[in-house]
Amino acid sequence: MTTELNLENLAKSAKKASIVMASLSTETKNNALLAVAENINKNKSLILQENQKDLENAKILVEEGKLTQSLFNRLVLNDEKIDVMVQGIKDLVMLEDPVNKTQWAMELDEGLNLYRVSCPIGVIGVIFESRPEVVPQIASLAIKSSNAVILKGGSEANNSNQVLVDIINEALKGVSGFPENAINLIKTRHDVAEMLKMDDYIDLIIPRGSNSLVKHIQSNTKIPVLGHAEGICHVYVDEHADFAKAVKICVDSKIQYPSACNAVETILVHKNIAETFLPVLVKDLQDVGVTVKGDTTVKNIVSNVEAASEEDWSTEYLAPIISIRVVADLDAAIAHIEQYGSHHTDSIVTEHWSHAQRFLREVDSASVMVNASTQFADGFEYGLGAEIGISTDKLHARGPVGLEGLTTQKYVVLGDGSVRA
Amino acid sequence: MTTELNLENLAKSAKKASIVMASLSTETKNNALLAVAENINKNKSLILQENQKDLENAKILVEEGKLTQSLFNRLVLNDEKIDVMVQGIKDLVMLEDPVNKTQWAMELDEGLNLYRVSCPIGVIGVIFESRPEVVPQIASLAIKSSNAVILKGGSEANNSNQVLVDIINEALKGVSGFPENAINLIKTRHDVAEMLKMDDYIDLIIPRGSNSLVKHIQSNTKIPVLGHAEGICHVYVDEHADFAKAVKICVDSKIQYPSACNAVETILVHKNIAETFLPVLVKDLQDVGVTVKGDTTVKNIVSNVEAASEEDWSTEYLAPIISIRVVADLDAAIAHIEQYGSHHTDSIVTEHWSHAQRFLREVDSASVMVNASTQFADGFEYGLGAEIGISTDKLHARGPVGLEGLTTQKYVVLGDGSVRA
Numbered sequence: 001m002t003t004e005l006n007l008e009n010l011a012k013s014a015k016k017a018s019i020v021m022a023s024l025s026t027e028t029k030n031n032a033l034l035a036v037a038e039n040i041n042k043n044k045s046l047i048l049q050e051n052q053k054d055l056e057n058a059k060i061l062v063e064e065g066k067l068t069q070s071l072f073n074r075l076v077l078n079d080e081k082i083d084v085m086v087q088g089i090k091d092l093v094m095l096e097d098p099v100n101k102t103q104w105a106m107e108l109d110e111g112l113n114l115y116r117v118s119c120p121i122g123v124i125g126v127i128f129e130s131r132p133e134v135v136p137q138i139a140s141l142a143i144k145s146s147n148a149v150i151l152k153g154g155s156e157a158n159n160s161n162q163v164l165v166d167i168i169n170e171a172l173k174g175v176s177g178f179p180e181n182a183i184n185l186i187k188t189r190h191d192v193a194e195m196l197k198m199d200d201y202i203d204l205i206i207p208r209g210s211n212s213l214v215k216h217i218q219s220n221t222k223i224p225v226l227g228h229a230e231g232i233c234h235v236y237v238d239e240h241a242d243f244a245k246a247v248k249i250c251v252d253s254k255i256q257y258p259s260a261c262n263a264v265e266t267i268l269v270h271k272n273i274a275e276t277f278l279p280v281l282v283k284d285l286q287d288v289g290v291t292v293k294g295d296t297t298v299k300n301i302v303s304n305v306e307a308a309s310e311e312d313w314s315t316e317y318l319a320p321i322i323s324i325r326v327v328a329d330l331d332a333a334i335a336h337i338e339q340y341g342s343h344h345t346d347s348i349v350t351e352h353w354s355h356a357q358r359f360l361r362e363v364d365s366a367s368v369m370v371n372a373s374t375q376f377a378d379g380f381e382y383g384l385g386a387e388i389g390i391s392t393d394k395l396h397a398r399g400p401v402g403l404e405g406l407t408t409q410k411y412v413v414l415g416d417g418s419v420r421a
Numbered sequence: 422m423t424t425e426l427n428l429e430n431l432a433k434s435a436k437k438a439s440i441v442m443a444s445l446s447t448e449t450k451n452n453a454l455l456a457v458a459e460n461i462n463k464n465k466s467l468i469l470q471e472n473q474k475d476l477e478n479a480k481i482l483v484e485e486g487k488l489t490q491s492l493f494n495r496l497v498l499n500d501e502k503i504d505v506m507v508q509g510i511k512d513l514v515m516l517e518d519p520v521n522k523t524q525w526a527m528e529l530d531e532g533l534n535l536y537r538v539s540c541p542i543g544v545i546g547v548i549f550e551s552r553p554e555v556v557p558q559i560a561s562l563a564i565k566s567s568n569a570v571i572l573k574g575g576s577e578a579n580n581s582n583q584v585l586v587d588i589i590n591e592a593l594k595g596v597s598g599f600p601e602n603a604i605n606l607i608k609t610r611h612d613v614a615e616m617l618k619m620d621d622y623i624d625l626i627i628p629r630g631s632n633s634l635v636k637h638i639q640s641n642t643k644i645p646v647l648g649h650a651e652g653i654c655h656v657y658v659d660e661h662a663d664f665a666k667a668v669k670i671c672v673d674s675k676i677q678y679p680s681a682c683n684a685v686e687t688i689l690v691h692k693n694i695a696e697t698f699l700p701v702l703v704k705d706l707q708d709v710g711v712t713v714k715g716d717t718t719v720k721n722i723v724s725n726v727e728a729a730s731e732e733d734w735s736t737e738y739l740a741p742i743i744s745i746r747v748v749a750d751l752d753a754a755i756a757h758i759e760q761y762g763s764h765h766t767d768s769i770v771t772e773h774w775s776h777a778q779r780f781l782r783e784v785d786s787a788s789v790m791v792n793a794s795t796q797f798a799d800g801f802e803y804g805l806g807a808e809i810g811i812s813t814d815k816l817h818a819r820g821p822v823g824l825e826g827l828t829t830q831k832y833v834v835l836g837d838g839s840v841r842a
Binding site: 019022023106108112114121122199203204215218219222224225226242244245248249251252255256347358360361362364365366367368369370371372373375376377381382383393394395396398399400408409410411412413414415416417418419420421 | 440443444527529533535542543620624625636639640643645646647663665666669670672673674676677768779781782783785786787788789790791792793794796797798802803804814815816817819820821829830831832833834835836837838839840841842
């Protein structure tokens with residue numbers, strides 16, 4: 001249905017909805033969240049039935065080699081995943097309303113006061129990949145932050161995404177005061193191209209995917225873009241590292257959840273410890289099933305690893321595969337991260353105070369860590385509650401983006417006939 | 422000299438400088454500011470001499486009708502303006518260092534702490550118009566916020582801009598620890614086009630000028646853009662306005678500084694008060710030399726005004742000219758502002774509580790005001806100290822942008838061998 005609508009009309013209606021949403025009370029928004037959660041819960045079998053259609057189509061694509069098994073797995077919904085969706089929406093009810101919070105205030109003059117107040121961004125376009133769970137997750141964040149959204153999921157999940165959006169909108173219809181057209185779904189690439197032209201109505205585009213997707217979007221729109229690109233994360237094991245901590249952190253940074261964007265892809269090891277440290281590290285990684293690739297120096301020390309090529313340094317494996325490179329010193333490590341990293345999350349393992357400090361200051365990434373696993377970089381771990389993704393851009397919101405990142409600010413001046421002259 | 426350099430090398434060097442700047446102490450940055458202020462003060466006559474060259478060229482352009490007198494006036498430097506420059510730089514020394522401030526912190530686990538810390542953006546490209554005062558103003562904000570900058574001023578001011586950048590860089594050379602290539606000047610349109618391609622090295626572009634300039638930049642770069650477009654600001658005089666306050670606010674919003682972006686361009690008047698209010702308003706505006714344009718309804722009530730055309734509603738006069746339109750109600754006023762405004766600053770004059778509240782919530786502008794002059798929208802008035810401009814974008818920084826708006830954030834995680842599993 002939505003694909004037949006003219007995109008401009010859709011964007012205009014979303015803009016209208018967003019203006020009404022800006023004035024919704026916290027109570028109305030929480031009622032909306034509870035209604036959505038309940039309606040999803042009530043329609044489990046319908047959701048699974050629509051998901052089954054996507055899975056059948058996807059099975060053929062897997063057989064034809066057009067879809068990977070891991071992408072197929074991400075498509076699958078089941079009772080348990082739906083329960084997690086529902087709980088995630090209910091959890092949002094408990095979080096503070098991010099809108100209309102006074103960030104600071106000052107008296108400009110007698111009877112003249114200034115307030116900086118948080119407010120919604122307006123209309124947000126979100127482009128994401130195959131996991132259908134993302135639909136209720138983003139819709140509920142949008143409801144709580146008073147933003148209208150236009151969603152574009154992977155086409156493999158079209159049936160699942162559509163039924164979820166329909167169930168959400170059915171629930172919202174029953175919520176007194178909640179506007180129509182707040183949550184929208186588009187389905188084709190053509191729609192995306194049209195959406196990118198709607199800078200009069202759409203305030204922000206959030207693309208979640210590869211670096212090339214994010215760059216493509218940035219090149220084709222005047223609308224501000226908050227990029228959520230891939231995570232090419234590093235652990236640098238310094239000359240002054242504690243080996244036991246280092247091994248534990250390297251292994252956890254990979255295997256705690258290898259397909260997450262905060263998993264480490266490349267371990268950098270200081271040359272002075274390579275000979276003693278590498279055999280221990282490689283063994284522990286291989287013991288838990290990680291495929292290890294190494295540069296020439298690594299291979300000279302530990303023979304049973306694959307050779308890493310130049311391409312490996314900029315590869316996000318999303319799998320239990322890791323590359324290791326030996327570097328001359330801290331400067332070389334920082335330079336490698338600057339050249340190949342995606343400014344997502346990087347960690348140094350060291351007991352050396354100034355090396356730690358330099359790493360924290362000079363590595364230009366959203367999360368920088370000392371003696372900790374990169375897999376801590378996550379909205380839930382950081383206490384932000386739900387997240388819409390992890391921004392690898394520097395502007396507006398950087399790192400895990402929760403409700404606060406979906407707001408902007410407005411200066412409010414209250415006077416009583418106040419003039420400057 | 423700089424124009425002969427390859428832009429990519431310039432951008433790369435600026436990036437290198439920005440990494441060093443991220444670690445500068447507050448003391449070093451303040452020393453740099455004082456050195457710059459002193460060197461500008463010492464070179465007054467050189468600055469005026471170079472400015473004279475620009476003025477002679479500009480005089481010809483004015484005679485040929487290629488430059489307006491008001492743009493010519495903005496080019497002029499004199500002893501007093503240089504004193505203001507120098508004082509502005511010294512004032513920045515007193516402001517708090519915006520970098521490396523912990524915004525919040527939390528314990529994630531025993532021995533594992535998270536900090537959200539402010540940090541510089543990196544390299545910022547700033548495109549601005551003819552006022553040469555902008556060079557030391559932006560350079561000093563960049564120094565204090567640890568950002569490298571690439572400046573592109575109006576070509577009419579090339580000699581003035583170059584001498585100022587040279588004087589600034591000469592001063593910075595003498596500051597121990599301060600890197601080279603922090604403050605850069607480019608001069609041609611071709612350089613700007615090249616700069617917009619440098620998304621690997623430049624983190625933010627700030628265009629200050631017309632809406633069409635900002636849109637042109639947004640269409641031609643992958644680099645995030647913080648637009649400082651024109652100010653088409655409104656005062657809406659509600660049915661429930663206090664007439665005395667309303668007249669005072671309308672007049673001040675225009676004449677306190679007519680060529681500033683926070684000056685009002687259009688006054689919207691509720692139809693029920695038009696007949697009694699308009700004669701008073703128009704007389705007071707005309708008494709202080711403002712040219713008044715009105716729609717048909719206005720002209721029917723007050724005959725001695727010019728006719729306003731459709732074009733007037735989207736014109737930034739930058740002069741003592743104003744347009745007046747009669748509207749049916751608050752909704753019509755909000756709709757007019759949404760259609761023609763530039764989301765900069767808009768004010769309602771009313772004694773009606775809910776009307777004020779609705780205006781504050783529903784008008785989607787950086788500054789929204791009740792019973793106050795639009796000319797309060799200004800970084801100094803808002804207590805931000807110096808400002809790099811007033812953002813009409815919603816993302817990152819909105820409204821007057823001071824030192825805080827020139828920073829981003831970074832999550833710092835300090836552990837002791839901490840893993841998630």
